[in-house]
Each structure stands twice: as C-alpha cells, then as structure tokens.
Amino acid sequence: MSVLRIGSFTASPRNPAVMAVVNRSTDSFYVSHDSTDAAVAEAVRAWEQGARVVDIGGVRAGRGPEVTFGEEIDLVCPVVEALHTRLPELVVSVDTWRAEVGEAVVHAGARILNDTWAGVDPALTTVAGRSGVGLVCSHTGGLPPRTDAHRNSYGSVSTDVLADVRRGLQVLVDRARAAGVPDERIIVDPTPDFGKNTRQSLLLMRELGTLTAGDHPVLLAISRKDFVGEATGTADPAARLPGTIAATALAVDAGVSLIRAHDVAATVQAIDMVRAVRGWAPPRRSVRGLV
Numbered sequence: 001m002s003v004l005r006i007g008s009f010t011a012s013p014r015n016p017a018v019m020a021v022v023n024r025s026t027d028s029f030y031v032s033h034d035s036t037d038a039a040v041a042e043a044v045r046a047w048e049q050g051a052r053v054v055d056i057g058g059v060r061a062g063r064g065p066e067v068t069f070g071e072e073i074d075l076v077c078p079v080v081e082a083l084h085t086r087l088p089e090l091v092v093s094v095d096t097w098r099a100e101v102g103e104a105v106v107h108a109g110a111r112i113l114n115d116t117w118a119g120v121d122p123a124l125t126t127v128a129g130r131s132g133v134g135l136v137c138s139h140t141g142g143l144p145p146r147t148d149a150h151r152n153s154y155g156s157v158s159t160d161v162l163a164d165v166r167r168g169l170q171v172l173v174d175r176a177r178a179a180g181v182p183d184e185r186i187i188v189d190p191t192p193d194f195g196k197n198t199r200q201s202l203l204l205m206r207e208l209g210t211l212t213a214g215d216h217p218v219l220l221a222i223s224r225k226d227f228v229g230e231a232t233g234t235a236d237p238a239a240r241l242p243g244t245i246a247a248t249a250l251a252v253d254a255g256v257s258l259i260r261a262h263d264v265a266a267t268v269q270a271i272d273m274v275r276a277v278r279g280w281a282p283p284r285r286s287v288r289g290l291v
Contacts, residue, residue, distance in 0.1 A: 004217040004257055005184040006111050006134050009052060009091050013212055013255035014280040016271055019053040019093060020046030021223060021262045024075040025060045025067070031262060036078040043083055047090050050268035055114055055260060056080060056105075057095035061194070063146055069100045076101070077108045084109025093134075097145050099123035106131040114138075116191070116221075117145040119172050129179030136187045136219055137172035139165045141195025152195060161200045162207050165190050173216060187258065189219040193226050201227035205247060212255030220251045221260035223267075245270050253278070 003012045011017035022043050023032045033039040043054045058075035059067045067075075076094055083092050093112035094105040102113050102124045112134040115124055119137070128135040141152055141164065154161040169188045176186050190211060192201035205222075212218050222228065224240040232243040245266055248259055252274040261267040275281040 002212075002215055002217045002257065003184060004134070004187060006091050008089075011052075011217060011257045013217075013257055014275070014278075016252055016257050016259060017053055018046075018051040018264055018267050018271070019055050019219070019258050019260040020051035020264050021057070021260060022046070022054050022079070023057045023060075024079060025057055025064075036082065039079045040082045040086070043079070043090070044087065046264045047087055049264040051090075051261075051264045053091040053093055053112065053258065054083065055093040055095050055112075056110075058101070059096070059146070061095075061116060061146065062148060069098045072096065072098065072101050073104045077104055080105050080108040080110050093136075097121055097124065099127050102127040106133055112136065112187070114219075116140075116189075116194070118142075118168065119175060120145055122175065125172075125175050125179045125181070128176065128185075129181045132185075134185040134187060135176050135181050136189050137169055137176060138189040138191045138194065139168045140191055141168075143195045152197065152200075154200070161196065161203055162210065165204065166211070169211075183215060186216045187219045188214070188216045189221060192220075192222055196227075198227040198230040201225075202231060205250065208251060208254035208256060212257075217257035218255070219258040219260060220248075220256045222247050222251070223260060223262045241266065249274050 001012055022039050024039050026032055033042055056076045056079050058072040080092050092110045093114045094110045095114040095116055097115055097117035097120050099121050113128050114136040116138050118140040154164040190204045223244050224237040228240045228243040234240050249270045252271050276283050
C-alpha cells in the first residue's frame with residue numbers, strides 16, 4: 001500500500017487526508033481571500049474542521065490577468081510563514097509551477113510543492129529534491145499553464161486518455177526520483193478538468209483504482225470543478241457541493257490518499273462514512289442501542 005509521509009504526517013488509501021484549498025489569487029473561480037490575515041484564518045478554520053494539509057494558491061489555474069513570480073511570492077509567502085509559526089503540525093502545500101516561487105515558499109516553511117502544470121518548469125522538481133519536500137506530479141495533457149482544454153484528443157478512442165495519464169505521470173515520477181525526491185513524498189494527480197473534457201474526466205474517475213494500485217499516493221482535486229457541474233447540470237460552482245461529495249466518496253472508496261477540497265467539514269464526514277462502511281475505521285461514536 002502506498003503511503004505518503006511528510007514528517008510525522010501520513011496519508012494512505014484506507015486513511016486518506018483532506019487538503020484544504022486556500023486561495024490568495026484575487027480571481028479564483030470559487031473563493032478567494034483578499035488578505036494574508038483572511039487566508040490564515042481560513043487555513044486555521046480548515047485545520048479545526050479536520051484538514052491536515054492546506055494548499056495555498058497565488059495564481060488562478062484558468063485564464064486571467066498575468067501574475068509575475070514576484071507577485072505570486074508576495075501573495076503566498078506571508079501566509080506560509082504565518083501558518084508555519086502558528087500551526088507547525090499543519091502540512092503547508094503551495095500550488096505553483098514556478099521554481100522561483102518553490103524556492104521562496106520552501107524557505108518560508110512549505111512542505112509540499114503542488115506542481116499543477118505537469119513539470120512545465122523542470123527546475124521546480126530540482127527544488128523539491130534538494131529541499132526534501134513532497135512533490136505533486138500532475139497530468140495536464142501537455143497544455144501550458146493557465147489554458148483550457150479545447151477539442152483535445154488522446155488517441156483514436158476515448159479510453160486512450162487513461163494511457164496518456166499513466167505515461168505522463170510516469171515521466172514526472174521518474175524525473176522526481178532522479179532529482180532525489182523519495183517515493184514516499186511523490187504524489188500523483190490525474191487532474192480532472194485540466195487538459196480534459198467532462199467525459200474524459202469522468203472516465204478517469206471510473207478508472208481511479210488503476211492509479212491507486214500503483215506505487216505512489218494519489219491526490220484528487222475535484223472540488224466544485226466543471227466536470228462535476230456538467231455531470232449534474234449545475235452551472236454555478238456554489239451549487240456543486242452535493243456532486244463533489246458524491247465524487248469524493250467514490251474516490252475514497254477507490255483508494256485515493258489525499259482529497260483537495262474547499263468544503264473541509266463535509267469532506268471529512270464523507271471520508272468517515274466510507275471508512276466506517278468499509279470497515280477501515282470504527283465509527284467515531286457508537287452508542288445507539290447500547291445505552
């Protein structure tokens with residue numbers, strides 16, 4: 001069984017953890033925090049609700065105004081530094097594809113670099129290996145940062161997307177190993193929506209078990225995403241929580257180790273339910289019919 005280990009923190013297929021989303025970008029598709037204090041307060045609230053990892057983002061994943069690497073550092077580093085001091089048990093991750101940002105946030109206390117754009121800057125992998133932090137290897141179908149899939153094709157049949165995901169992730173895993181990142185700190189993310197249409201993302205969801213059976217823990221970032229909205233006919237991200245929780249439960253059942261989520265309390269409850277039903281963990285409370 002693949003186990004993620006970052007210091008004393010662990011996560012595994014039958015004991016997954018929640019990675020809370022905290023955005024310092026000003027134009028996130030769902031929720032942004034307009035100050036360091038607001039972002040830190042949200043991270044503390046997520047910790048209190050059960051998140052053990054928090055992912056700080058300074059640049060919106062989709063199209064939007066340019067953000068220089070210096071501006072990105074100014075947005076995320078104060079949050080990382082504050083959390084490192086206030087909640088040293090909390091694992092701080094930073095969502096970035098830039099090596100300059102990676103260097104800065106690791107120095108500030110980040111312990112995971114969440115490279116959501118598939119190694120577009122290979123030097124970020126070098127930073128992870130040299131610094132001893134975790135690294136998320138993501139699949140985006142070859143797209144450059146901050147672009148959206150448009151009539152993308154992975155082969156002659158739709159199922160070829162899974163083979164492309166596996167090949168792309170393996171390339172990044174090999175690069176991470178060569179840079180000195182240990183297997184227990186290499187995380188793979190098939191990245192629904194990134195470089196994929198809704199049908200391709202749903203196919204990945206059905207085939208998660210083929211990825212979780214591999215050598216590395218799987219991160220799934222599905223919270224309120226477009227494929228959830230299109231599958232359920234909910235255009236407004238604010239209305240996508242029920243679909244997100246359903247997909248989360250399926251992902252946990254398939255063996256995902258890390259769930260990236262906006263809604264921590266609901267996600268923790270979904271994880272608890274799957275684990276209890278499967279017999280992976282006892283109920284948090286069991287008094288009905290006994291007292």
